[in-house]
Amino acid sequence: MSGGANDAGGKGTMVTLTIDGRVAKVPEGATVLDAARAIGVRIPTLCQHEALEPWGGCRLCLVDVTKKDWRGWEKMVVSCMFPAEDGLAVSTATERVVATRKAVLDLLLARCPDTPLVQKLAREYGVERTSYRENPEPTDCILCGLCTRVCDAIGVSAIATVDRGAGKEVAPPFHEAPPDCIGCLACAEVCPTECIPYQTSDSARTIWGRRFEMVRCPHCGRAHITREQATFYAGRGGVPESYFTTCDACKRTQMARTFTTLSAVR
Amino acid sequence: MNGRPCVDAAPLDEILAHYPASETALIQVLQDVHRAYHYLPCDVLAKVADALDVPLAKVFSVGTFYKAFSLVPQGRTIVRVCTGTACHIRGASRLIEEIERQLEIKPGETTEDMGFTIKTVNCVGACAMAPVMIVGETYHGGAEPAKVAKYLAETEADHEN
Incomplete structure (x- = not known):
């Protein structure tokens, strides 16, 4: 959906809406957040990632929407999931939108009092310190679910949320080294607060308490992928494992060489 | 897993025979497992994940989410x-x-x-x-x-x- 999935070859239907009084034209199927970004209106987000389906979990991207025939009625929606429609009038900074975002950040700051990203966003909304009781066991995890969603999207699903309510956390099954993990680091990469620890070197990589052996690129010798990653990708795509053990830079060099040879032949 | 002894798999095989091998049956299977074993033994969860083709992390997530499920042995x-x-x-x-x-x-x-x-x-x-x-x-x-x-x-x- 994100980025306008229906925008096939630029010939899809376009919709026109206004955001803070400015006109935005986006392909049908784009979200209000997509439209805002297209015209440079900033809406804060934490759980959104362009590579993943919108989730609507962090509630920071709330905006007010209305239409002419709604007779003055407005509703607050999460812009990352709300589809852009013709004639929609979006307000990204009304009093109640700002107040709600402030409340969300106040709660996040209570959960994560020491997390720089949360502190920064909260400060932008005038929250220096949480008005709630600070979490006695501060965590950097905001439970945005990006790590588990990216893991699912890759088709690995090594980690998931565990427990519910105040005790909810992201963890591998049984809190043990996850058997399904391939050590790709996508979870750590996508984490907005960088709270998933890992170590990686030329010989080994450790994440979620599991150790992975690194594979070196047969051409340049750079250790860029784990054995499990190469096997997983090869098994899924039907492409030989050597394709994945070769690093991207060497792949490009090889490709360039192929083209040079081809043009020489021609 | 956890170095605990494996539990008897016979009740699980019987439970799994009643349901389609799909993610949609997960909660019902876990409920039946809970009734049969009085908790969700970890090796049984691993077998459920395998049989229903659901990632183990998902099974663990569901098993820990509901209060009706326990991961530690419960009384009869x-x-x-x-x-x-x-x-x-x-x-x-x-x-x-x-x-x-x-x-x-x-x-x-x-x-x-x-x-x-x-x-x-x-x-x-x-x-x-x-x-x-x-x-x-x-x-x-x-x-x-x-x-x-x-x-x-x-x-x-x-x-x-």
């Missing part, structure tokens, strides 16, 4: 005492004290012979019957401490049958 009979407002006022604490005395365990604990687990619940929605105590599947409304031994003995008799 769960004794639940309602501690909602109405039950509290009508003497839930005296009921708990009596059950603790009879079974020699505290709420959340399980007797050594794995016969009983005591749990307190916030409200079972049967306030007119307060105080309510549930032994296994039997609801006892207007429960009295003096009758606790009888309530417990009734299910013990069920176990022996």
Whole structure:
């Protein structure tokens, strides 16, 4: 959906809406957040990632929407999931939108009092310190679910949320080294607060308490992928494992060489 | 897993035979597993994940999400005492004290012979019957401490049958 999935070859239907009084034209199927970004209106987000389906979990991207025939009625929606429609009038900074975002950040700051990203966003909304009781066991995890969603999207699903309510956390099954993990680091990469620890070197990589052996690129010798990653990708795509053990830079060099040879032949 | 001994897989095979091998059956399978084993043993969860083709992390996530599921062994009979407002006022604490005395365990604990687990619940929605105590599947409304031994003995008799 994100980025306008229906925008096939630029010939899809376009919709026109206004955001803070400015006109935005986006392909049908784009979200209000997509439209805002297209015209440079900033809406804060934490759980959104362009590579993943919108989730609507962090509630920071709330905006007010209305239409002419709604007779003055407005509703607050999460812009990352709300589809852009013709004639929609979006307000990204009304009093109640700002107040709600402030409340969300106040709660996040209570959960994560020491997390720089949360502190920064909260400060932008005038929250220096949480008005709630600070979490006695501060965590950097905001439970945005990006790590588990990216893991699912890759088709690995090594980690998931565990427990519910105040005790909810992201963890591998049984809190043990996850058997399904391939050590790709996508979870750590996508984490907005960088709270998933890992170590990686030329010989080994450790994440979620599991150790992975690194594979070196047969051409340049750079250790860029784990054995499990190469096997997983090869098994899924039907492409030989050597394709994945070769690093991207060497792949490009090889490709360039192929083209040079081809043009020489021609 | 966890170095614990493997549990008997026969009940699981029977449970799995009743359901399609798909993610949609996950919760029903876990409920049946819980009924058969009185908890969700970790090696059984791994087999469920395999059989239904659901990632183990998802199975663990569901298993830890619902309060109806436990990952630690539970007694054959769960004794639940309602501690909602109405039950509290009508003497839930005296009921708990009596059950603790009879079974020699505290709420959340399980007797050594794995016969009983005591749990307190916030409200079972049967306030007119307060105080309510549930032994296994039997609801006892207007429960009295003096009758606790009888309530417990009734299910013990069920176990022996």
